[in-house]
Amino acid sequence: MIYLDNAATTRTAPEVVEAMTPYFTQYYGNAGSIYGLGSESKKALLRARETIAGTLGAEANEIYFTAGGSESDNWALKAVFEALRDKGKHIITSKIEHHAVLHTCDYLEKMGAEITYLDVDAEGVVDPLQLKRVIRPDTILISVMTANNEVGTIQPVKEIGEIAAKHGILFHTDAVQAYGHLPVDVKECHIDLLSASAHKFNGPKGVGFLYIGKRARIRAFIHGGQQERGRRAGTENVPGIVGMAVAAGRAHERLNERAETERALRDYLIGRIEERIPGVMLNGHREKRLPNNVNFGFAGMEGETMLIMLDMAGICASAGSACTSGSTDPSHVLLAMGLSGEQARGSLRLTLSEENTREELDLVVEELARIVERVRGMLVR
Ligand SMILES: *Cc1c(COP(=O)(O)O)cnc(C)c1O
Numbered sequence: 001m002i003y004l005d006n007a008a009t010t011r012t013a014p015e016v017v018e019a020m021t022p023y024f025t026q027y028y029g030n031a032g033s034i035y036g037l038g039s040e041s042k043k044a045l046l047r048a049r050e051t052i053a054g055t056l057g058a059e060a061n062e063i064y065f066t067a068g069g070s071e072s073d074n075w076a077l078k079a080v081f082e083a084l085r086d087k088g089k090h091i092i093t094s095k096i097e098h099h100a101v102l103h104t105c106d107y108l109e110k111m112g113a114e115i116t117y118l119d120v121d122a123e124g125v126v127d128p129l130q131l132k133r134v135i136r137p138d139t140i141l142i143s144v145m146t147a148n149n150e151v152g153t154i155q156p157v158k159e160i161g162e163i164a165a166k167h168g169i170l171f172h173t174d175a176v177q178a179y180g181h182l183p184v185d186v187k188e189c190h191i192d193l194l195s196a197s198a199h200k201f202n203g204p205k206g207v208g209f210l211y212i213g214k215r216a217r218i219r220a221f222i223h224g225g226q227q228e229r230g231r232r233a234g235t236e237n238v239p240g241i242v243g244m245a246v247a248a249g250r251a252h253e254r255l256n257e258r259a260e261t262e263r264a265l266r267d268y269l270i271g272r273i274e275e276r277i278p279g280v281m282l283n284g285h286r287e288k289r290l291p292n293n294v295n296f297g298f299a300g301m302e303g304e305t306m307l308i309m310l311d312m313a314g315i316c317a318s319a320g321s322a323c324t325s326g327s328t329d330p331s332h333v334l335l336a337m338g339l340s341g342e343q344a345r346g347s348l349r350l351t352l353s354e355e356n357t358r359e360e361l362d363l364v365v366e367e368l369a370r371i372v373e374r375v376r377g378m379l380v381r
Helices: 014-020 036-056 069-084 097-108 129-136 157-166 238-253 255-276 303-312 332-336 341-345 358-380
Strands: 062-064 090-094 116-118 139-143 170-174 193-197 209-212 280-282 293-298 347-351
Touching: 014 238, 036 062, 036 238, 062 069, 069 090, 069 097, 069 139, 069 170, 069 193, 069 209, 090 097, 097 116, 129 157, 139 157, 157 170, 170 358, 238 255, 255 280, 255 293, 255 358, 303 347, 303 358, 332 341, 341 347
Parallel strands: 090 116, 090 139, 139 170, 170 193
Antiparallel strands: 062 209, 193 209, 280 293, 293 347
16 A cells, blocks of 8 residues: 555554553543542643643643644634624635634634635735735734645745734634644744644644634633633543654654655655656645645546546545545635636645655556546547
8 A cells, every 4th residue: 555645644653652552551540630640641741731832832831732623723713703702803814724714714704703715826825915905903813724735835824923913913823734744833923823633743633732822812612621721621632642742742853854855755756747647737836835745637637536546556645635525526725726626626635754655656656647548548539
């Protein structure tokens, strides 16, 4: 098998699993208990919070553990809207956000919010000048992702943060694809809220965090006990949180080195596809993109068909985001970049890890070339 769908999820690193295991079998005490067994869990949570805060330039008491990226996005948007609705009801986001943000915005619109969706250029990047133009006196929140999950484009987060700070508007960024892969500093970029998810950086599934900076005074997400300083009730997922912190530490230890390796593989794959297969177009920005993201449009092809044929050859890829698979709607991200429905439907996302080899990528390119030739051949006949 060749796994090229690391934007959908990653393999949990063996050392992450190893670090988690004792918190199932040995230190299973409730972190809220007084006895020694509980305090082992409590200490582990403290360490995890500090490790994660350290990777972001944040303080430990600004990190709130959640059940993943979708929950963090929901919490950030809904709670800011509630906290600030007396001040205003206008939220600015972009057309290329993940559905965890876009569908939350749909919900907030029903609750009375007014949402402005920023455009992106042909390469999938938002324009800070447009952001400046659409800010209103009643704008309470700007939510723009750090990097896109489909085409990998990296957004001008620092510029956006500076604009938000200058206008006294809270800034949330969905950093689920970026965190653990690119350096992110919440203070430098004036980020007030940041979402991340462990399974996107070799941690376990179902655990993530929301960074909530001091300026964002927002409500509890889950009401109940006093966990997460009263803002996110429920017995903590100690093994998951321990695993996430180990994964975060591991990712940041070798961040630049790994990004270099992945970038070299990425550019190799892009080059090979472009030289071997006619009628292809790279989606997204050639340089300002996640180190592991490759996304191509193939003229006259259906993404779904390519996926099924690749799967038969043992290759895992994606036609867009995992969350939209099963629906035949073309990607909202590619449409926002100006592609036609047909072009969008003929796109394929290949997301690498440093474990992939050039030999694997050569095999993938040969398989893709065969698939494209076969399907296009059938079309003309
Ligand atoms: C995967 C992803 C999410 C959702 O995270 P989950 O932990 O799977 O809920 C949100 N935003 C982006 C950009 C993602 O890639």
